[in-house]
Amino acid sequence: NNVIYRADYQAPGYWIDSVELSFDLDPAKTRVLNRMKLRRNLDAAPQPLRLDGEELNLARVLVNGQGTSFKLEDNQLVLENLPEGGDSFDLEILTTCQPAKNTKLMGLYVSNDSFFTQCEAEGFRRITYFLDRPDVMASFTVLLRADKAKYPVLLSNGNLVDQGDLADGRHFAKWVDPFRKPSYLFALVAGNLVAREQRIRARGGKEHLLQVFVRAGDLDKTEHAMNSLMASIAWDEARFGLPLDLERFMIVATSDFNMGAMENKGLNIFNTKYVLASQATATDTDFANIESVVGHEYFHNWTGNRVTCRDWFQLSLKEGLTVFRDQEFSQDLAGEASARAVKRIEDVRVLRTAQFPEDAGPMAHPVRPDQYLEINNFYTVTVYEKGAEVVRMMQTLVGREGFARGLKLYFERHDGHAVTCDDFAQAIADANPDSTLARLLDQFKRWYSQAGTPRVRASGLYDADARTYRLTLAQSCAPTPGQDVKEPFVIPVGLGLVGADGAELASGMHVLTQESETLTFENIGSEPVPSILRGFSAPVILEFDYSDAQLIALLAHDTDPFNRWEAGQRLAVNRALGFIRDAGVAARDIRLDPPFMNAMRAVLRHPTLDAAFKELVLTLPAETYIAEQLDVVDPQRIHAVREAMREQLARELAPDWEQAFEQHRESGAYRPDPVSSGRRALTGMALSNLCLAARASGDQVWPGKAYQRFKDAGNMTDRFNALAALVTSGSELAAPALQRFHAIFKDEALVLDKWFALQAGAPDRGGNVLPAVKQLMNHPDFNIRNPNRARSVIFSYCSANPGGFHRPDAAGYVFWSERVLELDAINPQVAARLARALDRWKKLVEPLRSAAREAIARVAARPDLSNDVREVVTRALA
Numbered sequence: 061n062n063v064i065y066r067a068d069y070q071a072p073g074y075w076i077d078s079v080e081l082s083f084d085l086d087p088a089k090t091r092v093l094n095r096m097k098l099r100r101n102l103d104a105a106p107q108p109l110r111l112d113g114e115e116l117n118l119a120r121v122l123v124n125g126q127g128t129s130f131k132l133e134d135n136q137l138v139l140e141n142l143p144e145g146g147d148s149f150d151l152e153i154l155t156t157c158q159p160a161k162n163t164k165l166m167g168l169y170v171s172n173d174s175f176f177t178q179c180e181a182e183g184f185r186r187i188t189y190f191l192d193r194p195d196v197m198a199s200f201t202v203l204l205r206a207d208k209a210k211y212p213v214l215l216s217n218g219n220l221v222d223q224g225d226l227a228d229g230r231h232f233a234k235w236v237d238p239f240r241k242p243s244y245l246f247a248l249v250a251g252n253l254v255a256r257e258q259r260i261r262a263r264g265g266k267e268h269l270l271q272v273f274v275r276a277g278d279l280d281k282t283e284h285a286m287n288s289l290m291a292s293i294a295w296d297e298a299r300f301g302l303p304l305d306l307e308r309f310m311i312v313a314t315s316d317f318n319m320g321a322m323e324n325k326g327l328n329i330f331n332t333k334y335v336l337a338s339q340a341t342a343t344d345t346d347f348a349n350i351e352s353v354v355g356h357e358y359f360h361n362w363t364g365n366r367v368t369c370r371d372w373f374q375l376s377l378k379e380g381l382t383v384f385r386d387q388e389f390s391q392d393l394a395g396e397a398s399a400r401a402v403k404r405i406e407d408v409r410v411l412r413t414a415q416f417p418e419d420a421g422p423m424a425h426p427v428r429p430d431q432y433l434e435i436n437n438f439y440t441v442t443v444y445e446k447g448a449e450v451v452r453m454m455q456t457l458v459g460r461e462g463f464a465r466g467l468k469l470y471f472e473r474h475d476g477h478a479v480t481c482d483d484f485a486q487a488i489a490d491a492n493p494d495s496t497l498a499r500l501l502d503q504f505k506r507w508y509s510q511a512g513t514p515r516v517r518a519s520g521l522y523d524a525d526a527r528t529y530r531l532t533l534a535q536s537c538a539p540t541p542g543q544d545v546k547e548p549f550v551i552p553v554g555l556g557l558v559g560a561d562g563a564e565l566a567s568g569m570h571v572l573t574q575e576s577e578t579l580t581f582e583n584i585g586s587e588p589v590p591s592i593l594r595g596f597s598a599p600v601i602l603e604f605d606y607s608d609a610q611l612i613a614l615l616a617h618d619t620d621p622f623n624r625w626e627a628g629q630r631l632a633v634n635r636a637l638g639f640i641r642d643a644g645v646a647a648r649d650i651r652l653d654p655p656f657m658n659a660m661r662a663v664l665r666h667p668t669l670d671a672a673f674k675e676l677v678l679t680l681p682a683e684t685y686i687a688e689q690l691d692v693v694d695p696q697r698i699h700a701v702r703e704a705m706r707e708q709l710a711r712e713l714a715p716d717w718e719q720a721f722e723q724h725r726e727s728g729a730y731r732p733d734p735v736s737s738g739r740r741a742l743t744g745m746a747l748s749n750l751c752l753a754a755r756a757s758g759d760q761v762w763p764g765k766a767y768q769r770f771k772d773a774g775n776m777t778d779r780f781n782a783l784a785a786l787v788t789s790g791s792e793l794a795a796p797a798l799q800r801f802h803a804i805f806k807d808e809a810l811v812l813d814k815w816f817a818l819q820a821g822a823p824d825r826g827g828n829v830l831p832a833v834k835q836l837m838n839h840p841d842f843n844i845r846n847p848n849r850a851r852s853v854i855f856s857y858c859s860a861n862p863g864g865f866h867r868p869d870a871a872g873y874v875f876w877s878e879r880v881l882e883l884d885a886i887n888p889q890v891a892a893r894l895a896r897a898l899d900r901w902k903k904l905v906e907p908l909r910s911a912a913r914e915a916i917a918r919v920a921a922r923p924d925l926s927n928d929v930r931e932v933v934t935r936a937l938a
């Protein structure tokens with residue numbers, strides 16, 4: 061096996077100071093001439109030079125202009141007789157590659173007749189031989205040559221220094237990047253593209269050119285991305301004093317992309333999904349995602365590019381920090397406290413429905429992993445979202461200003477270097493020497509080294525005579541693969557005590573460091589309700605035996621909006637778990653109690669709460685979140701119970717949904733701001749519930765209204781919500797609506813993705829989804845090689861539709877194993893993501909458990925698996 065360990069890190073034996081790349085771009089055979097200046101790293105042991113290279117055809121190697129002997133050993137070019145001493149020498153390598161055949165979408169590939177690159181983490185070695193590791197930083201000069209008619213636009217990192225025509229209808233462009241960078245940040249684009257352009261003057265007076273490149277028909281969908289980019293630039297200067305350091309900043313969109321976007325220096329390459337938006341084609345969620353992804357990639361320019369990772373185990377150094385920054389950016393743009401809270405709740409929901417399961421499953425790993433087989437498998441919710449929570453806790457412990465000071469020191473120390481998570485934490489602590497973080501730094505850093513979600517068990521004791529309330533907090537963390545024993549974490553716990561009348565009796569922050577600690581609150585006149593972990597101050601599971609009355613009090617009165625929402629979630633989860641365990645009762649016979657119904661109605665009817673917040677409270681916890689609370693999981697039962705709860709809320713609150721619908725149905729001229737998108741979210745939810753309620757009664761009024769709204773809507777959010785209401789309620793109008801939707805949007809790939817995803821993710825009724833998914837795969841618009849389309853059908857079913865996927869006949873698992881293998885031959889990164897759909901198989905009820913294990917074993921038995929998929933399935937079976 062080829063497992064890589066963090067502990068084995070060694071500095072490179074050579075440095076590459078500069079590299080000049082010349083490309084003769086041709087889809088069938090691209091020629092790459094690579095001329096490097098290298099020197100030995102005299103601090104490292106003398107060693108041969110081993111350059112990484114993959115799927116390359118080597119034509120020539122010259123050292124200082126002379127031919128030389130070399131060896132090719134498993135994806136490395138090995139040179140032994142290199143000049144001695146520390147002087148610089150020239151190395152010239154000529155290779156060819158085949159971009160049109162590159163279905164992995166790593167390295168140089170073709171999409172819609174244009175060339176794109178993706179180099180992170182290890183794609184540059186698919187372009188030329190190189191020391192393809194992030195701690196080798198070089199100056200790049202890039203010469204691009206291509207047919208002028210087919211590829212009028214030629215882009216690479218940095219500044220355009222020369223361009224012109226060549227013989228035979230070809231032309232060239234020369235780019236120089238003023239910053240040294242690791243190879244993973246290299247990019248080139250060549251194609252028939254057009255750009256939205258914007259010139260801006262930054263605070264310091266410098267002019268910059270911003271460009272968003274897309275295909276010709278898409279220019280009218282780039283305004284939001286450009287606005288988001290300008291907002292990002294302004295925000296990073298205002299909040300952290302970090303300016304744009306380039307004359308030109310480019311974003312290019314491609315419809316074939318393995319993930320969301322990539323922060324290549326000065327030339328960000330994006331999945332079209334995170335660039336293109338118009339009110340007719342994109343939903344509010346799309347608009348919000350674009351804002352945050354554009355921000356995220358832009359913020360990488362400092363946190364990732366100016367200071368990068370020493371090795372890939374340090375990935376969270378840039379990813380956790382940059383997610384934290386994009387979350388803060390979106391919150392700051394949202395403005396009001398209530399809108400910030402909505403964003404926080406959404407972020408926590410992602411963490412708890414995706415990262416907590418990861419941290420409890422076979423792929424659990426620390427925020428800074430200790431080993432990997434394939435690094436692409438570690439671009440995870442743990443490295444990203446939990447990593448962001450770790451950074452957030454640091455900010456909590458040193459304060460907002462202290463954190464900004466820490467970041468400043470981090471750049472003073474490390475600008476232009478490749479560093480570690482330890483370096484980052486040290487800088488934040490050193491800039492705040494009197495802080496709790498500085499005092500507890502070693503213990504705090506266990507967040508980087510220990511995997512698993514800690515549990516904080518809280519219990520309270522009120523003493524009426526002494527007028528005291530004692531709160532005990534005890535922490536623990538279950539073993540994870542390779543880590544049997546966990547040491548206590550540093551856990552900031554936001555706290556408040558809420559009086560019986562709703563008054564706030566106490567509030568503050570307690571930093572839990574021991575296994576168990578007890579706090580005493582004095583002068584408490586009556587038994588309070590504790591509001592614990594306010595704002596979700598740490599990524600932990602909080603256990604407290606709240607009574608319904610206490611939760612209802614928090615839902616009504618807590619001054620902390622996060623815990624107010626959380627109280628509603630707890631009420632719902634407790635009920636769902638009760639029904640699920642009550643196996644004797646059929647789902648259709650379960651009854652939600654009046655206190656719960658009344659609490660939900662009170663929120664829905666509340667005169668001052670934001671629509672967006674109401675929508676979050678009224679959304680029942682996800683099936684995967686409920687599953688995590690159980691030791692043995694029957695996805696069918698969970699689905700049936702949750703659907704039954706949803707139907708009952710729909711029916712019994714029908715008049716309230718109607719009122720909410722009427723009150724918010726007109727959201728004015730379309731703007732994707734938090735207030736009006738909140739109104740649309742609640743309207744959509746109301747409509748969906750009213751259609752669901754109508755299903756039981758057979759009433760056609762609301763489905764009819766939904767169909768009308770679907771036809772007349774002036775924006776994609778309202779239109780899609782209406783369509784979804786028809787589809788998820790199983791209305792007869794769903795089929796004609798789907799057909800009409802397809803006819804309108806048949807030329808809009810991103811909208812078709814929604815159309816596919818809605819059907820593959822629809823609530824299962826008698827096993828109808830799998831046959832529908834198979835049909836969708838035969839649709840002329842389906843193409844498994846396009847990652848967005850594959851995700852919209854296959855992932856929407858296997859990873860986002862537990863009720864449809866976990867079929868008693870195991871046909872879902874068979875489908876899964878076939879698709880994993882089919883995709884692995886095309887694109888291992890996408891296949892490995894799909895492979896993770898069965899991560900939690902060990903918790904499944906029999907016979908699902910055995911069937912799932914068999915399906916995984918079938919995949920694992922294949923001798924020709926990629927490292928990507930092999931790592932996921934081997935871990936799952938371990």
Ligand code: B3K
Pocket residue numbers: 180181319321322323356357360379436439
């Ligand atoms: N840094 C890239 C992710 C690259 C993933 C490689 N498998 C996007 C981002 O996090 O901004």
Ligand code: ZN
Pocket residue numbers: 356360378379382
């Ligand atoms: Zn990132």
